Amino acid sequence: LDRQIQSWIDLLCSGDARALARAISTVENRGPGWVALLKALFPHTGRARVIGITGPPGAGKSTLVDRLAKLYRKMKNPSPSRQARGFDGAPDDDRYRVGIIAVDPTSPYTGGAILGDRIRMQDHFADPGIYIRSMATRGSLGGLARTTADVTTVLDAAGRDLILIETVGVGQDEIDIVRLADITVVILVPGMGDDVQMIKAGIMEIADIFVINKSDRDGAERVEREIRALQMLAARHDGWTPPIVKTVASEGRGVTELAAAVAAYDSYLEKEGRALKKRVENWQERLVEMLRDVMLEKARAHFGDGSMARLATEIAEHKLDPYTVVEEIAARVAK
Amino acid sequence: LDRQIQSWIDLLCSGDARALARAISTVENRGPGWVALLKALFPHTGRARVIGITGPPGAGKSTLVDRLAKLYRKMKNPSPSRQARGFDGAPDDDRYRVGIIAVDPTSPYTGGAILGDRIRMQDHFADPGIYIRSMATRGSLGGLARTTADVTTVLDAAGRDLILIETVGVGQDEIDIVRLADITVVILVPGMGDDVQMIKAGIMEIADIFVINKSDRDGAERVEREIRALQMLAARHDGWTPPIVKTVASEGRGVTELAAAVAAYDSYLEKEGRALKKRVENWQERLVEMLRDVMLEKARAHFGDGSMARLATEIAEHKLDPYTVVEEIAARVAK
Numbered sequence: 001l002d003r004q005i006q007s008w009i010d011l012l013c014s015g016d017a018r019a020l021a022r023a024i025s026t027v028e029n030r031g032p033g034w035v036a037l038l039k040a041l042f043p044h045t046g047r048a049r050v051i052g053i054t055g056p057p058g059a060g061k062s063t064l065v066d067r068l069a070k071l072y073r074k075m076k077n078p079s080p081s082r083q084a085r086g087f088d089g090a091p092d093d094d095r096y097r098v099g100i101i102a103v104d105p106t107s108p109y110t111g112g113a114i115l116g117d118r119i120r121m122q123d124h125f126a127d128p129g130i131y132i133r134s135m136a137t138r139g140s141l142g143g144l145a146r147t148t149a150d151v152t153t154v155l156d157a158a159g160r161d162l163i164l165i166e167t168v169g170v171g172q173d174e175i176d177i178v179r180l181a182d183i184t185v186v187i188l189v190p191g192m193g194d195d196v197q198m199i200k201a202g203i204m205e206i207a208d209i210f211v212i213n214k215s216d217r218d219g220a221e222r223v224e225r226e227i228r229a230l231q232m233l234a235a236r237h238d239g240w241t242p243p244i245v246k247t248v249a250s251e252g253r254g255v256t257e258l259a260a261a262v263a264a265y266d267s268y269l270e271k272e273g274r275a276l277k278k279r280v281e282n283w284q285e286r287l288v289e290m291l292r293d294v295m296l297e298k299a300r301a302h303f304g305d306g307s308m309a310r311l312a313t314e315i316a317e318h319k320l321d322p323y324t325v326v327e328e329i330a331a332r333v334a335k
Numbered sequence: 336l337d338r339q340i341q342s343w344i345d346l347l348c349s350g351d352a353r354a355l356a357r358a359i360s361t362v363e364n365r366g367p368g369w370v371a372l373l374k375a376l377f378p379h380t381g382r383a384r385v386i387g388i389t390g391p392p393g394a395g396k397s398t399l400v401d402r403l404a405k406l407y408r409k410m411k412n413p414s415p416s417r418q419a420r421g422f423d424g425a426p427d428d429d430r431y432r433v434g435i436i437a438v439d440p441t442s443p444y445t446g447g448a449i450l451g452d453r454i455r456m457q458d459h460f461a462d463p464g465i466y467i468r469s470m471a472t473r474g475s476l477g478g479l480a481r482t483t484a485d486v487t488t489v490l491d492a493a494g495r496d497l498i499l500i501e502t503v504g505v506g507q508d509e510i511d512i513v514r515l516a517d518i519t520v521v522i523l524v525p526g527m528g529d530d531v532q533m534i535k536a537g538i539m540e541i542a543d544i545f546v547i548n549k550s551d552r553d554g555a556e557r558v559e560r561e562i563r564a565l566q567m568l569a570a571r572h573d574g575w576t577p578p579i580v581k582t583v584a585s586e587g588r589g590v591t592e593l594a595a596a597v598a599a600y601d602s603y604l605e606k607e608g609r610a611l612k613k614r615v616e617n618w619q620e621r622l623v624e625m626l627r628d629v630m631l632e633k634a635r636a637h638f639g640d641g642s643m644a645r646l647a648t649e650i651a652e653h654k655l656d657p658y659t660v661v662e663e664i665a666a667r668v669a670k
Contacts, residue, residue, distance in 0.1 A: 035658055042656040276651060283647035287657060288631065294665040295630030296623065302669075312618035316611060321377040322622060323370055330629040334637075334669045 005033065009040050012158050015097075017128060020158045024133055027150045038150060041157035048099075048156035051262065052178030053166045054206075055187030060213045061166045064187065064249035064258075065100060069130050071255050072096040072162050099160030100132040101151055103144065103167040103177060131160060145176035146289050152180070178206055180282055182275070183265055185258070187211045188227070190219030207242050209261045215246035215254070240268060295334075302333045340368065344375050347493050350432075352463060355493045359468055362485045373485060376492035383434075383491035386597065387513030388501045389541075390522030395548045396501045399522065399584035399593075400435060404465050406590050407431040407497050434495035435467040436486055438479065438502040438512060466495060480511035481624050487515070513541055515617055517610070518600055520593070522546045523562070525554030542577050544596045550581035550589070575603060630669075637668045 011019035023041075026034050055061050077096045135148065148165060155163050167177050178184045186207035212223050224244055231241060243261050247254030269275040300308070314320040346354035358376075361369050390396050412431045470483065483500060490498050502512050513519045521542035547558050559579055566576060578596050582589030604610040635643070649655040 035662075039656055039658045042658065043653070046653050279651040280644070280648045283650045283657065284643055287643060287647055287650070287661065288635075290657060290661040291634050291664060292627050292631040294661050295634050295669065296627040298665055298669045299626050299630050300623075308619055308622060309615070312622055313615050315618045315622070316614040318378070318381050321374055322618065322625060323374045323377065326622065326625040326629050327370075329626060330633055334630065334633045 002033075002036070005036060005040060009037075009044075009157075012041075012154075013044055015128075015159055017131065020131065020154070021133075023154045023158075024151050027154055028135065028147055034150075038153060041153060044157035045153050046156070048152070048161050048163050049183070049266070050152055050163045050165065050181045052181030052184045053164060053187065054168070054178050054184070055211075055213075056189075057168055059187045059189045060249045061168075061187055062102065064211065064213055064247060064255070065102075065164050065166050067249050067252050067255045068258060069098045069100060069162075069164060071259055072098055073127060073129050075259070077161055095129065096162045097160050098130045099155035099158070099163045100130065101148060101155070101163065101165045102132065102134040103148060103165065131155070131158075145180065146286075146293065148177050149180050149286055180286065182269075182278065183208050183262055185209045185211055185262075187213050188223050189214045190217045190223050205236070208240065208265050209258070210242055210244045211254075211258060212244060212246045213249050216248050220246060238272075238274065240265070299329055299333045303329060337368075337371070340371060340375060344372075344379075344492075347376075347489075348379055350463075350494055352466065355466065355489070356468075358489045358493075359486050362489055363470065363482055369485075373488060376488060379492035380488050381491070383487070383496050383498050384518070384601070385487055385498045385500065385516045387516030387519045388499060388522065389503070389513045389519070390546075390548075391524070392503055394522045394524045395584045396503075396522055397437065399546065399548060399582060399590070400437075400499050400501045402584050402587050402590045403593060404433045404435060404497075404499060406594055407433055408462060408464050410594070412496055430464065431497045432495050433465045434490035434493070434498045435465065436483060436490070436498065436500045437467065437469040438483060438500065466490070466493075480515065481621075481628065483512050484515050484621055484624075515621065517604075517613065518543050518597055520544045520546055520597075522548050523558050524549045525552045525558050540571070543575070543600050544577055544593070545579045546589075546593060547579060547581045548584050551583050555581060573607075573609065575600070634664055634668045638664060 008019055008023070012023050023037060025031065026037060053061060053065055073095055075096055076094055133151065135144075135151065152163055152165070165177060165181060184206050186209070188210065190212065210227050212220050212227075214220075224246075227244055236242075243264070245254055245258045245261050247258060249255065269278065311320065311325055315322045315325065343354055343358070347358050358372060360366065361372060388396055388400055408430055410431055411429055468486065470479075470486065487498055487500070500512060500516060519541050521544070523545065525547065545562050547555050547562075549555075559581075562579055571577075578599070580589055580593045580596050582593060584590065604613065646655065646660055650657045650660065
């Protein structure tokens with residue numbers, strides 16, 4: 001391994017925030033050496049617990065995530081990672097060290113997440129134990145779920161033992177992202193009407209814990225009853241009944257209860273020996289995604305974009321049929 | 336080509352609704368012979384105009400799409416396709432024949448789209464000139480955008496000269512879907528607040544036409560001003576300024592104006608010679624997606640799921656690093 005990369009990784013693993021930011025950018029943008037970097041970081045990973053938090057726009061996800069992060073910063077981590085050094089010269093501590101990935105699917109072109117990112121960063125500025133990173137949705141190449149997983153790897157290697165991933169819970173992309181988490185928290189709010197009803201039907205199976213945020217509003221009881229009713233209709237295969245936690249994130253209410261629910265699910269996974277099983281399933285999905293990307297790169301390298309453009313033109317003019325074209329390219333690349 | 340497939344395709348191209356439904360299911364589920372079917376259908380395609388319609392949950396997409404479909408059923412098609420036969424024994428007509436693909440991303444597991452599908456089908460039951468198909472979001476394999484594009488191919492071959500694709504406009508998947516359309520209509524509604532503000536920033540570049548639905552509500556003027564302001568900030572590269580059409584879909588108001596806006600954009604594309612250019616770009620993206628899938632299948636066939644499971648286990652146990660594993664598989668498949 002390159003000595004320069006090695007010293008970069010040493011810095012990153014020691015908790016240096018600038019080395020971390022640079023590593024995340026490299027991975028997110030597929031910059032030079034991104035695969036070599038991830039390879040080198042992988043042996044330093046596997047200690048972080050990843051919590052996916054999803055819910056509709058306006059559910060108060062950021063507020064809840066920020067509150068949860070601050071709470072974990074006050075809690076002693078029973079199993080701190082080996083490289084329990086301080087961050088940026090701050091005194092070493094035995095509390096949870098938190099990384100937040102805020103996935104913003106609403107800004108695929110403009111990268112509009114940046115402003116909100118900065119505002120939230122300021123809020124946590126005094127504590128290097130909370131690192132926050134916003135990711136705008138990229139083009140379809142690379143894939144948001146894949147990139148989020150890779151950024152999680154970087155944060156894990158950097159000694160963040162708790163990683164919170166927040167996404168807007170609509171669309172396959174977001175579901176793919178939260179499925180990569182160890183624990184998935186689904187946030188609902190009262191008074192969202194029939195659309196939430198639909199969304200709930202779709203996310204019943206991915207929720208390990210339900211949160212009803214803004215639960216001081218009218219209709220909180222109704223949302224709770226609806227979740228219970230859906231749970232009666234479709235029990236989970238693993239026997240876990242997702243608890244329902246009521247919060248008012250803006251006032252910090254219910255956040256301790258949420259952390260307790262996370263700990264309870266965690267114990268359940270360990271006791272039932274399901275933690276590893278879930279990780280194996282996740283890796284199986286990630287492997288397929290990674291393989292798909294690498295194979296595509298091979299095919300593109302074999303052909304070049306110019307020849308792809310020529311083929312696309314002939315297909316658009318109906319001189320060629322795309323299904324045969326693709327089969328022929330694949331056969332030539334892989335034989 | 337298999338004689339059985341040929342007679343199936345003959346039926347489908349003649350407008351037989353059952354042959355069409357069977358073909359769509361085969362393509363959607365990647366059933367036996369799906370690639371052969373698409374290959375055989377491709378020469379019969381290229382005549383349909385594809386309109387993507389997207390907007391947040393609750394914007395009234397289905398209502399608007401249904402109204403638009405009914406309007407086109409009353410309009411004479413200036414360039415009907417060659418096989419202008421009747422549908423299901425109905426008398427031949429020279430009006431637009433409509434296919435609707437309703438992509439419902441809220442039901443990835445439960446397939447909850449079916450009920451709404453049936454209710455809408457009933458509404459159009461009397462007219463075989465409108466064919467509607469709901470698609471629930473599938474697992475990440477196959478890909479929703481890819482499957483939607485393939486279903487569009489089937490509808491095109493079946494003589495549907497106008498294909499309306501409706502999706503919820505949040506998430507990369509949905510954006511990928513509407514980017515495959517010839518014309519993209521973005522629906523907004525008054526009173527959705529800041530989240531819509533964010534969504535708008537993301538979809539400014541994909542909208543060819545804006546619709547403000549439920550425009551009899553307070554705040555319609557404000558939404559219009561906001562769109563205009565965003566258009567001032569970020570003009571399109573092609574010089575087209577997307578018009579803003581106000582509708583009240585539940586009462587059918589503004590639907591004729593929307594159809595006129597579609598026709599105006601269509602003329603613009605033709606006049607500027609951009610129609611083919613756009614299709615070439617779309618095919619370039621579709622080719623990449625298709626290649627990615629085919630290459631992945633090659634790799635999977637080479638390895639088998641059992642060996643993938645074993646590798647995933649060793650990665651989850653940190654005995655292997657996934658980045659090296661994937662490179663090695665790819666190198667062995669493609670050499």
